[in-house]
Amino acid sequence: MTQPAPKNGIIEKLQKEILSLQGFRQLPGGHRIDFGLGEIESSFPNQIFPTGAVHEFLSSCPEDSAATTGFMSGLISRLMGQSGACLWISSKRTIFPPALKAFGIEPDRVIFIDLTNQKDVLWAVEEALKCETLAAVVGELTEVTFTQSRRLQLAVEKSRVTGFLHRCNPRIVNTLACVSRWKITPLASELEEDMPGIGFPRWNVELRKIRNGEPGNWQMEWVAGRFRHVRPTFSEAKTDLLQTG
Amino acid sequence: MxxxxxxxxxxxxxxxxxxxxxxxxxxxxxxxxxxxxxxxxxxxxxxxxxxxxxxxxxxxxxxxxxxxxxxxxxxxxxxxEQLLNAHAEWCIRYTPIASMDIPDGLILDITGCAHLWGGEREYLKDIVSKLRSSGYDVRAAVADTIGTAWAVARYGQHSPIVEPGEQADALLSLPPAALRLEPTIIARLQKLGLYQIRNFIGMPRTVLRRRFGQTLLDRLDQALGPSNEYITPVQPLEPYQERLPCLEPIVTATGIKIALQRLLAMLCTRLSAEGKGLRSATFKGYRMDGKVEQIEIVTNGASCHIDHLLKLFELKIAKIEPALGIELFVLEAPVVEDVDPVQEMLWKIRRADDTGLLELLDRLAGRAGMSAIHRYLPDEHYWPERSVKPAASLKDQSETPWRTDRLRPVHLLARPEIIDVTAPIPDYPPMLFRYKGKLHKVNKADGPERIEREWWLDEGLHRDYYCLEDENGARYWIFRLGHYDGNRPEWFIHGFFA
Missing domain, CATH: 3.40.1170.60 (MutS, DNA mismatch repair protein, domain I)
Structure with missing residues (x-):
């Protein structure tokens, strides 16, 4: 009869092996990027935000789309770090580069590719995901088929680039080969009592799907260059200074 | 000889x-x-x-x-200098060694060349008549040394051809200026009454050295022959062009690709040996029926990477119509730049200016055109539409930092859209607004932030910007155009905050 402790160890080991077989490789040397996502990270496989994978973001209106851009920018800024470059591929771009600075991205390190049709966007995203020197690739697409997303997944498995697909108002929300599916919606910001103006950007972060993880729903804020969870009992924000004037 | x-x-x-x-x-x-x-x-x-x-x-x-x-x-x-350089390059048809003689002459080393034109007289006549017919007033002379040829071309009275070994005879009657001396020495010679070279050529060398310095003796030696003088020949820039004639006319895409590959290999070997890379290239196919098919590529940075350039061309090979067949391929690189030496990296660092990225951008530009690629730098304008400017190149850096003191929306509409607004006057933010048929009730607001129009660039009214948050938590950037002065001001929506 075996002891329960070694058994657990074996199961954990086997689980890790399965994960690595499925493409969730841990970076060598224990190097991991801190995304500051807090408790969301416990829903990810290996408790790490999956890099070297394609994430799908859904949004249904321009307001949602802005919130999604904000959340994505927060993640991309960590991926880009001090010297990375990012490609932002879209056909109807409305991103205003100076605003990215507030989310920790140097806007001059983002290269925008403005194409005229969706087919070109898809091709460009695939080409970009094959380029190992990029830190992140954002593709603003509406319609993607499963086969097309599979191609993107194969590209990132080789190059370890992190891809973000931002689908604004897709006709059908079909299954994709992406590692996750997110939906970010704006939430009313909260301020200290009697303070005028608008507070920090606050979102409802819904992780609808995650491969080998647990989906969930959280409320987050972007405060002074990092993510912060918002508890229903709102009290600790009083110490922080407001940045909007 | x-x-x-x-x-x-x-x-x-x-x-x-x-x-x-x-x-x-x-x-x-x-x-x-x-x-x-x-x-x-x-x-x-x-x-x-x-x-x-x-x-x-x-x-x-x-x-x-x-x-x-x-x-x-x-x-x-x-x-x-430009004209002389052009003429020197033109003179290479007469001799391989042609050099400029700044400011107003050329010197050609014609050793062993003249007989091809049937003697020195015909040779000289050909050069001079061609230059004269093109409109230049020239004089020329042939001699054993550069010094004598120079002197006879400028001061000679008789024959422009000095026979071998007769430099001294030719020089005797010429003024001392013909020896390419400095003005001070010429003035001193004039002062002493030495108007012709014959007056001092026979003087002892020690005397000449003491009176006029070593230069006079050197110049005399150069003219008479004992000491050698060297010229720096011009080297015309060979155009970056490679040709590939075919034995049989090529009609297939595979054949064209092979030809392109060979030409690229030839051109890139030459470019990389010179430390250069091409910024644009033209691939031409001369067809049997006399027409020329051509495709062009441009790159974002100088490149001499064969595989990469081939990939760029591959996208366009389908545009070539071989018809009856192509018998000659030509690859030209009209724009060539110095390439940054690629550092051998021990580990991969993610850098913004990596060659991998450049090559990716070239591929994208090859498919969608250069106009599809944008990178932005901050510009010193408050007006939102002008606060960014497109960067000229991937390495372009800005002196001004990005502004962070004012919150800007992540999504900015290309053109502000007009909205209906209910707002208490004069300077309060709106209470309600209607955008795309939907009524938004404003819960929180910031502002106004007035941005004046830059009158030196365009005319119009200023904008008062407000940040609004509606009851659903969505955040907007809207503005009022101008003041409330009697008439109803117009309100616009300009962006969405994250």
Whole structure:
């Protein structure tokens, strides 16, 4: 009869092996990027935000789309770090580069590719995901088929680039080969009592799907260059200074 | 074997060039002048002006006093060198060693070349007549040494051809200036009454050295032959072009690709040996029926990477119509730049200016055009539409930092959209607004932030921007155009905050 402790160890080991077989490789040397996502990270496989994978973001209106851009920018800024470059591929771009600075991205390190049709966007995203020197690739697409997303997944498995697909108002929300599916919606910001103006950007972060993880729903804020969870009992924000004037 | 040289003297090099470019100047006395210490000084004059007593080095005001209707043209300082270089390259048809003799001459080493034209006389006649017929007033002379050829070309009275070994005879009757001496030495010789070279050529060398310095002796030796003089021949820039003739006409895409691959390999080997990379390239196919098919590529950065360039071309090979077949392929690189030496990296660092990224951008540009790629730098304008400017290149950096003091929306509409607003006057933010048929109730607001229109760039009213948050938590950037002065001001939505 075996002891329960070694058994657990074996199961954990086997689980890790399965994960690595499925493409969730841990970076060598224990190097991991801190995304500051807090408790969301416990829903990810290996408790790490999956890099070297394609994430799908859904949004249904321009307001949602802005919130999604904000959340994505927060993640991309960590991926880009001090010297990375990012490609932002879209056909109807409305991103205003100076605003990215507030989310920790140097806007001059983002290269925008403005194409005229969706087919070109898809091709460009695939080409970009094959380029190992990029830190992140954002593709603003509406319609993607499963086969097309599979191609993107194969590209990132080789190059370890992190891809973000931002689908604004897709006709059908079909299954994709992406590692996750997110939906970010704006939430009313909260301020200290009697303070005028608008507070920090606050979102409802819904992780609808995650491969080998647990989906969930959280409320987050972007405060002074990092993510912060918002508890229903709102009290600790009083110490922080407001940045909007 | 003794050497032979030709010295060519352009008597009015720049003036002749202006006359060739503008034939109406032919009958007008004109000078080329440029400013020096606050006055205009004559740098060159044409024959008509010279016959009126105007010389190089005169002040234009003096020249005008001599000849009131004198025409003055601005001189181009580099012109004479450019012209000489062009002529020296042209002279390579006569001899492989042609050099410039700044400011107004050429020196050709014609050793062993003249017999191809049937003797030195015909050779010299050919060069001079060709230059004269193109409009330049030239004199030329042949001699064993550069010094004598130079002297005879400028001061010689008799035959322009000095027979081998007869330099001394040719020089005797010439003035000392023919020895390319400095003005101070020439003045001293004049002062002593030594008007011709024959007057001092027989003097003991020690005497000459003591009186006039070593230079005079060196120049004499160079002219007479004992000491050698070297010239730096011009080396014409070979165009970056490769040709590939085919035995059989090529009609298939595979064949074209193979031809392209070979040409690229040839061109890139040459480019990488010279430390250069191409910025644009043209691939031409000469068809059997006389038509030329061509495809072009451009790159974002200088590149001599064969695989990458081939990939760029591959996207366009389908556009070539071989018809009956292509018999000659030509690859040209019209724009070539120095390439940054690629550092061998021990580990991969994610850098913004990596070659992998450049090559990716080239591929994207090849498919969608250069206009699809944008990168932005901050610009010193408050007006939102002008606060960013497109960067010229991938390495372009800005001196001004990105502004962070004011919150800007992540999504900015290309054109502000008009909205209906209910707002208490005068400067309060709206309470309600209607955008795309949907009514939004404003819960929180920031503002106004007034941004004045830059009157020196365009006309119009200022904008008062407000950040609004509606009951659902969505955040908007809206503005009012102008003041409330009697009429109803217009409100616009301009962006969405994250």
């Amino acid at each position: 003794s050497r032979r040289y030709i010295a060519i003297w352009f008597r009015h090099l720049t003036a002749d060039w202006f006359t060739i470019c503008q034939p109406e100047l032919k009958d007008v006395p004109f000078v080329l002048a440029s400013p020096e210490r606050g006055r205009m000084v004559v740098r060159a004059a044409n024959i008509l002006a010279e016959s009126n007593g105007i010389e190089k080095g005169m002040v234009v005001a003096d020249a005008r006093a001599v000849f009131p209707s004198l025409m003055v043209i601005d001189d181009k300082p580099e012109l004479s």
